[in-house]
Amino acid sequence: MADITHLRKMTGAGMMDCKNALTEAEGDFEKAMEIIRKKGQAVAAKRSDRDASEGCVLAKVVGNFAAVIALKCETDFVAKNADFVALTNEILDLAIANKCATIEDVKALSLGKGTIADAITDRIGITGEKMELDGYGFVEGATTVAYIHPGSKLATIAAFNIEGVEAQVTKDVAMQIAAMNPISIDEAGVPADILAREKEIAADKARQEGKPENMIDRIATGRIAKFYKEVCLLEQEYVKDNKLNIAQFLKNANKDLTVVGFKRFTLNAD
Numbered sequence: 001m002a003d004i005t006h007l008r009k010m011t012g013a014g015m016m017d018c019k020n021a022l023t024e025a026e027g028d029f030e031k032a033m034e035i036i037r038k039k040g041q042a043v044a045a046k047r048s049d050r051d052a053s054e055g056c057v058l059a060k061v062v063g064n065f066a067a068v069i070a071l072k073c074e075t076d077f078v079a080k081n082a083d084f085v086a087l088t089n090e091i092l093d094l095a096i097a098n099k100c101a102t103i104e105d106v107k108a109l110s111l112g113k114g115t116i117a118d119a120i121t122d123r124i125g126i127t128g129e130k131m132e133l134d135g136y137g138f139v140e141g142a143t144t145v146a147y148i149h150p151g152s153k154l155a156t157i158a159a160f161n162i163e164g165v166e167a168q169v170t171k172d173v174a175m176q177i178a179a180m181n182p183i184s185i186d187e188a189g190v191p192a193d194i195l196a197r198e199k200e201i202a203a204d205k206a207r208q209e210g211k212p213e214n215m216i217d218r219i220a221t222g223r224i225a226k227f228y229k230e231v232c233l234l235e236q237e238y239v240k241d242n243k244l245n246i247a248q249f250l251k252n253a254n255k256d257l258t259v260v261g262f263k264r265f266t267l268n269a270d
Contacts, residue, residue: 003029017126033113052130054079056088057265059146059155062096066144066157068265069095069106070135071120078127085152087123091116095136103136137263147174154178154266161260169253175239176246177264182233185259190231198227233259 004018018032025031055072056079071088073079094116095106107117114122116133124131141159145167148155156177160170176182184190202220211219229235234247241249250257 003027052132052134053267055131055134055267056085056152057135057148057155057267058085058088058092058152059148059157060092060096061144061146061157064142064144064159065096065099065138065140066146066159067092067096067100067136067138068146068155068157068263069133070265070267071131072134072267073127073131074129078129079152081127084123084127087119091119091133095138100136100138103133106136107133135265137265139261139263141260143170145170145174147171147178149178153268154264156262156264158262159260161258162254162256165257166253169250169257172238172240172249173233173246173259173262176236177233177262179239180233180236181264182236182262183231184233185262186232186234187228190228195224199224202227233262 003022004015021032022029025034052072052074054074054076055070057068057070059066059068069088069092071084071091073084078084090111091106091109094109094111098105098109100106100109107115109116111119112122120131120133137157139157139159141161142163143160143165144157145160146155146157156174158170158174158177160173183194199220202223203216205223206216206219207213229237229245234245234250236246238244238246238249244252247258250259
């Protein structure tokens with residue numbers, strides 16, 4: 001019983017799984033751990049084609065570095081499990097401690113007797129659900145902020161160009177990002193393919209409205225200006241005061257203040 005309890009503590013597996021693994025391993029603790037791990041690999045292979053649409057999205061700040069990460073699973077029941085949330089937190093802490101640049105860097109970090117990728121596979125064997133690390137981003141700046149929306153399905157991070165920004169100001173910007181889902185900080189950051197698509201849509205719409213061909217470009221340009229106000233963070237209306245855009249809100253706090261980076265991840269349908 002002591003060995004079963006110890007194996008359960010080490011792996012997080014259920015009591016019967018631990019008992020059966022120790023029996024199969026004839027009491028060899030290391031072999032029993034490997035049996036449990038292989039079970040996780042087998043379950044992962046069987047569940048690979050399933051949809052992992054639930055999960056836990058967390059974000060955190062340490063100094064001038066902030067990161068957001070999502071560990072996905074199949075059901076909300078597993079997503080709310082304390083061990084699942086704890087694993088997500090542990091992964092996020094390791095990612096921040098190592099200042100990981102990509103999700104592949106995160107997966108390769110050491111955790112327990114293997115990597116983070118191994119730890120996720122082991123958890124699959126315990127829960128019987130598909131799990132995947134999906135969604136990692138970071139920002140760096142003189143001031144950083146993280147916001148997790150209630151329910152841990154949506155989180156944002158943002159970085160600012162100067163130190164000592166008032167906490168309420170940074171929180172309001174993080175919540176703006178959560179609510180309004182901008183795609184870039186400003187016009188220069190809008191991806192070229194998205195901009196080209198929007199210009200084409202605007203021009204086609206003007207033609208469908210019967211506008212003269214010599215006015216199409218001017219009308220499309222006007223509609224793109226409106227598009228910028230919808231998708232560029234600094235040009236968006238401030239959700240708490242629609243008389244201001246975010247750039248103006250920041251200038252009211254400090255004339256030199258601006259956003260230098262942000263990330264947003266959600267499991268919800270936007």
